[in-house]
Amino acid sequence: MMMTSEPPAHVRDIQALYVQHLPALRGFVLSLVSDFALVDDVVQETFLTVRQKADSFQPGTNFRAWAWSIARFKVLQMLERSRKRSDRLSPEVIEALCAHESAGSDWGLEQQFEALNHCMEHLAPKARQAVALRYEQAQRPPEIARLMGWTVEAVNVALSRARNVLRKCVDDQMSPKGA
């Protein structure tokens, strides 16, 4: 039987911080990588590095900035490895985007999540179906087009419009007036 010991206290603290920031970090990677299948690989590798480098993290400093920089590095590494890197954003653009985001705005995923539950009812049935296929079933627009009998461009436009409707609704919900 394999015996392992409990990780040291500071590693446990790092793990707890990672778990706390995980949804936003996953969203961060998702925005840069786009391919759902690759996102989990990058997040997984980020976690391994965070854990391995736990000793180098200074408690009390900005964990998010630290973890984000590791994730950014992993994204760039993944793009370098990827045969299809020509389909992704260039490293310069990713650096520019990350520099803009490093200021550290709140992702507010929890509040958005709550509002989305309500706002989904505002979508037309077909638009809701397209959104569900995209986010529940993780289908890409070409597959959605095939399943719904639409053209790919029609799916792209429908998804974009649905997101705009949802964004307005979520903003209304999250504003003091909506609350």
Add this chain to the structure above:
Amino acid sequence: METGHFHLLIHKHLDDVLSSVERAEVEHALLTSPQARGEFWRMAKQHAALKLWGECQQGSQLQQRTRAAHPAFWWAAFAVVAAVALLVFLRSMGSDPSADRGLAKSVRAEEANVAPVESRKQRSSPATAIDRPVVEIVPTVKQPTAVPKSPTDDKGVDPTPRARDTALAERESEAVRAAAAIVQARDDASQKRLLEAMSRVQPEGREFLALNQKSSNDSLPAAAPSPLFSGGSGPKPQLLPTTPMTREQNAASRTEIRSGSSFFDSKNGFGVFVDDVELNHPAFKLTADELEVYMVSQQTPKPPIGAAQRDSDRKVKKAFAKGRKVVILKSSADGRPQTGIGREAEYDGATGDIILRGWPRVQVGDDISEAVEAGTYFVLKADGNYKAQGGRVRTNIVQGQEKAGGAKLAR
């Protein structure tokens, strides 16, 4: 750039369907405009929230299905939790705190066993998603029931150097095991895709596979000692022949295939390749998700080496590529780069022509021809010309002035 158009392009990026032209447009906007970058992150946050929402919905549906299918499961789960709680309580009556920690860890280890590494592709509720990395890193390894204590532990002093070294070594081995589990999971997934691809091959390939299966069944080795162990009767190790120090003559005519996983039948000259396949042929370069290759048969077959298959003596007779996006790069008749994109491609080694199907598009320089009907296909001729057949096409030819204007704007 108009806001609505920019939003559409960012959404297409998030959906992984941005074309190369659109990507250039987005990248220009993101590099030059801070407002565009701010807008990108706003949309990215909504995308992340929607993904979270979708996974939660998926998780709820799975949960409902599980409840409907296995109502007794919840009673069993409740009984297990109650038993564990009772055990924890009884153990807490004793004086050994490390026993409690060990028990709690064993419970976590049981939970980890329920969700192996492969489960990271599955949808889950937000709570499950939050817990996921911890669960994945210790996939199926049992946690210890008690930590060996150093003599100084109870006094609140740091453990001995030996205990620290042991903990460090265990932590490292844990990370190595986790990494190995990830590699194994990826390899399994790749093998699964290879088997799926092999089940979809052309009739000719199916025959080869059947023959291959039959011969491998016929020649199952009997359980005999291997002659390759040091005391065996096999051949003695010999010096390798010297490598000639001359330049390879036929490097330019070599075909190279790179892939994540592959199957190669060297006897029949037939291969199936999956995962980021890249075919470098002297006349063109092709990338796809799946590739079937049929070589011109020869007398002395040469086994493949690793994932990168090199064969300098044999020529490709036919090749079939499939995938979400099959890309072909070659030169046009006038020497300009010619790019063909579709979902299926068929290469005929006899003529050197490539047939591109699945809403194909061909770009030569700045001029683009694309299919506007499902049945349209392009034939990329060996001489660099191409023709469309089977349906209507739309061709955009950029005029000289427009090109000059574009260049001016770019400057």
